[in-house]
Amino acid sequence: xxxxxxxxxxxxxxxxxxxxxxxxxxxxxxxxxxxxxxxxxxxxxxxxxxxxxxxxxxxxxxxxxxxxxxxxxxxxxxxxxxxxxxxxxxxxxxxxxxxxxxxxxxxxxxxxxxxxxxxxxxxxxxxxxxxxxxxxxxxxxxxxxxxxxxxxxxxxxxxxxxxxxxxxxxxxxxxxxxxxxxxxxxxxxxxxxxxxxxxxxxxxxxxxxxxxxxxxxxxxxxxxxxxxxxxxxxxxxxxxxxxxxxxxxxxxxxxxxxxxxxxxxxxxxxxxxxxxxxxxxxxxxxxxxxxxxxxxxxxxxxxxxxxxxxxxxxxxxxxxxxxxxxxxxxxxxxxxxxxxxxxxxxxxx
Amino acid sequence: xxxxxxxxxxxxxxxxxxxxxxxxxxxxxxxxxxxxxxxxxxxxxxxxxxxxxxxxxxxxxxxxxxxxxxxxxxxxxxxxxxxxxxxxxxxxxxxxxxxxxxxxxxxxxxxxxxxxxxxxxxxxxxxxxxxxxxxxxxxxxxxxxxxxxxxxxxxxxxxxxxxxxxxxxxxxxxxxxxxxxxxxxxxxxxxxxxxxxxxxxxxxxxxxxxxxxxxxxxxxxxxxxxxxxxxxxxxxxxxxxxxxxxxxxxxxxxxxxxxxxxxxxxxxxxxxxxxxxxxxxxxxxxxxxxxxxxxxxxxxxxxxxxxxxxxxxxxxxxxxxxxxxxxxxxxxxxxxxxxxxxxxxxxxx
Numbered sequence: 100x101x102x103x104x105x106x107x108x109x110x111x112x113x114x115x116x117x118x119x120x121x122x123x124x125x126x127x128x129x130x131x132x133x134x135x136x137x138x139x140x141x142x143x144x145x146x147x148x149x150x151x152x153x154x155x156x157x158x159x160x161x162x163x164x165x166x167x168x169x170x171x172x173x174x175x176x177x178x179x180x181x182x183x184x185x186x187x188x189x190x191x192x193x194x195x196x197x198x199x200x201x202x203x204x205x206x207x208x209x210x211x212x213x214x215x216x217x218x219x220x221x222x223x224x225x226x227x228x229x230x231x232x233x234x235x236x237x238x239x240x241x242x243x244x245x246x247x248x249x250x251x252x253x254x255x256x257x258x259x260x261x262x263x264x265x266x267x268x269x270x271x272x273x274x275x276x277x278x279x280x281x282x283x284x285x286x287x288x289x290x291x292x293x294x295x296x297x298x299x300x301x302x303x304x305x306x307x308x309x310x311x312x313x314x315x316x317x318x319x320x321x322x323x324x325x326x327x328x329x330x331x332x333x334x335x336x337x338x339x340x341x342x343x344x345x346x347x348x349x350x351x352x353x354x355x356x357x358x359x360x361x362x363x364x365x366x367x368x369x370x371x372x373x374x375x376x377x378x379x380x381x382x383x384x385x386x387x388x389x390x391x392x393x394x395x396x397x398x399x400x401x402x403x404x405x406x407x408x409x410x411x412x413x414x415x416x417x418x419x420x421x422x423x424x425x426x427x428x429x430x431x432x433x434x435x436x437x438x439x440x441x442x443x444x445x446x447x448x
Numbered sequence: 449x450x451x452x453x454x455x456x457x458x459x460x461x462x463x464x465x466x467x468x469x470x471x472x473x474x475x476x477x478x479x480x481x482x483x484x485x486x487x488x489x490x491x492x493x494x495x496x497x498x499x500x501x502x503x504x505x506x507x508x509x510x511x512x513x514x515x516x517x518x519x520x521x522x523x524x525x526x527x528x529x530x531x532x533x534x535x536x537x538x539x540x541x542x543x544x545x546x547x548x549x550x551x552x553x554x555x556x557x558x559x560x561x562x563x564x565x566x567x568x569x570x571x572x573x574x575x576x577x578x579x580x581x582x583x584x585x586x587x588x589x590x591x592x593x594x595x596x597x598x599x600x601x602x603x604x605x606x607x608x609x610x611x612x613x614x615x616x617x618x619x620x621x622x623x624x625x626x627x628x629x630x631x632x633x634x635x636x637x638x639x640x641x642x643x644x645x646x647x648x649x650x651x652x653x654x655x656x657x658x659x660x661x662x663x664x665x666x667x668x669x670x671x672x673x674x675x676x677x678x679x680x681x682x683x684x685x686x687x688x689x690x691x692x693x694x695x696x697x698x699x700x701x702x703x704x705x706x707x708x709x710x711x712x713x714x715x716x717x718x719x720x721x722x723x724x725x726x727x728x729x730x731x732x733x734x735x736x737x738x739x740x741x742x743x744x745x746x747x748x749x750x751x752x753x754x755x756x757x758x759x760x761x762x763x764x765x766x767x768x769x770x771x772x773x774x775x776x777x778x779x780x781x782x783x784x785x786x787x788x789x790x791x792x793x794x795x796x797x
Contacts, residue, residue, distance in 0.1 A: 102689075103538065118766055143600060160498070182512065192686060192687075193713070196711065196712070198686075198712040198713035198736075200737065201713070201735075201736055203711035249596055250691050266737075297477050328571050331675050338542060339539075339541055339542065339545075354730070361547070362542075362545070363542050363547040363549075363550035364542070364545050364546055364550070364746075365546035366741065369734070372732045372734070373731055373734050378727035378728060378729060378730060379730055380727060380728060381703070381722045382722055384740075384743060385718070385721070385722050385742075385743040385744060386743065386744060387547075387550055387743065388615075388742065388743035388744065388746070390739060390742065390743075391739060391740050391741070392729075392739030392740070392741065393734075393737065393739065394713065394733060394734040394736065394737035394738070394739075395735055397713075399735070416651075428533065
């Protein structure tokens with residue numbers, strides 16, 4: 100089959116690799132219907148995270164189950180499934196606590212899992228899914244083709260934006276600011292509106308993303324950053340800052356922006372993968388009672404809640420995909436996102 | 449009148465100072481019935497925070513109102529009042545949001561307030577209270593003498609322990625660990641039990657504090673610290689860590705202990721005044737979805753909730769006072785706490 104590998108900085112290749120095989124009894128093989136490139140994939144692409152040797156890449160996909168191991172009970176051949184960006188058993192104490200990203204048996208895509216062998220990346224024709232019962236979320240029946248992008252968004256960005264909002268405690272009447280206008284930030288706007296926020300301030304400098312932010316529910320746009328950005332948000336929030344700020348970037352600057360834009364007693368919900376490990380300055384957090392909550396989003400647990408709104412059309416996170424390419428052009432997909440010609444690229448095998 | 453001043457490192461003196469006077473119309477003068485020394489007072493005492501010139505010290509007291517300004521409506525001469533460790537108006541947006549420590553008109557004791565002059569420290573015979581209506585909490589009638597220590601605890605340590613528990617989201621069935629066995633940590637145990645926690649692990653190495661921790665509701669004692677402390681807490685929590693960890697010290701080591709003792713998806717509630725401004729390591733927080741919430745405790749807002757349990761005897765935070773001295777011996781009170789001969793010292797003018 101064909102799959103995407105990264106060879107090094109700005110070197111993405113689609114190559115013939117061995118077909119995946121069932122090996123543990125608990126796994127499944129899925130034929131990928133759609134996959135995509137994640138903002139976090141750009142880190143190795145840009146060389147921020149070094150690539151020691153060529154390896155598979157990708158971790159977001161939807162598809163149709165080809166075959167399942169003998170021990171799989173909930174997933175059946177022919178099911179249309181959404182995979183989260185990680186593997187989980189759904190039964191351990193951390194999964195039961197709603198933190199399936201910390202599954203005691205869990206792993207990630209594109210690496211050897213603990214017992215069964217290689218789990219493939221997501222950007223390929225097929226994928227071996229360890230712990231299929233816990234990992235895969237199966238739809239009832241087959242979805243309409245136009246829903247594929249929004250279903251794919253549930254594999255990461257929509258659930259991640261939702262996690263930011265939930266972690267920050269967004270609720271009816273909330274005043275929310277969103278730092279970051281990438282796919283996750285845009286999905287965080289959807290999530291904030293869905294949870295009842297009445298003022299949603301999107302921090303964005305790009306006209307096309309501003310337009311999508313408005314479509315998703317943003318009531319205000321702030322283009323300023325730093326001190327001026329904080330001042331603008333305070334102007335829009337009665338002088339005190341937002342109840343919740345959703346940090347969807349992961350840099351020192353974005354976290355600083357988020358902390359300073361939050362009102363006393365408010366909360367930062369953060370899901371931006373920390374780039375370079377910024378440390379949080381505790382003194383200003385302490386003095387103003389600004390909390391920080393979030394992390395790597397346990398999106399598997401949010402699928403059942405978010406799916407009905409996707410199926411009904413109440414939310415349409417698939418609009419974050421502004422470019423669609425065949426899998427064979429994965430290299431161009433990375434380049435388009437790297438050069439900001441696209442927000443997020445959908446790949447079709 | 450007599451009041452306590454700090455002159456420098458380990459130099460506490462009780463001296464004659466001018467009597468306080470009403471000056472703004474919104475203020476009150478209170479005759480102090482009981483005051484106490486705070487763990488944070490030990491920082492200037494130990495020279496960790498330098499003392500540039502002699503100044504008043506103290507910020508926890510209860511007393512009886514002597515006189516009030518013309519604009520004061522809720523507080524009357526003769527009222528028995530509890531003061532929080534700060535001044536607040538009770539009406540601004542931050543106060544309404546439950547964060548009276550960030551009151552837009554607020555100030556602290558022992559400094560000039562914004563319009564009316566000097567607000568005295570708490571460790572004296574009398575004190576001028578700016579914004580009396582917002583700051584002071586008046587009891588119905590006069591309390592029994594034996595309740596004075598527990599009422600005094602509501603001015604800071606009991607409300608602060610409660611804030612740690614509330615900020616961390618402690619609730620029925622919670623598994624909680626408390627880092628710090630000072631007065632605040634001990635009160636955090638009371639708070640965790642009161643909010644329904646069923647497993648409460650106290651981290652303490654002192655036999656007398658362990659005994660009080662047990663009396664307050666601790667179900668387990670952990671003497672180990674660092675890696676061994678984390679391992680012990682995991683042993684006691686099914687291998688994953690506590691749902692909530694209450695950080696009641698404020699050092700880099702104690703925050704590290706708290707973060708690592710929290711289960712994936714759990715929360716650190718922190719109220720230890722950050723000593724030297726430790727920074728939070730975001731990477732491990734992100735990967736395990738461990739949040740951090742809390743700060744300088746808005747204790748004024750908790751008094752109405754906690755008072756009935758003090759009056760009924762359901763909670764007895766006054767037991768944290770293990771030494772009582774006349775105000776004239778304030779220097780010995782500081783020395784006793786500094787040398788760990790006492791957990792917390794009550795002063796009677």
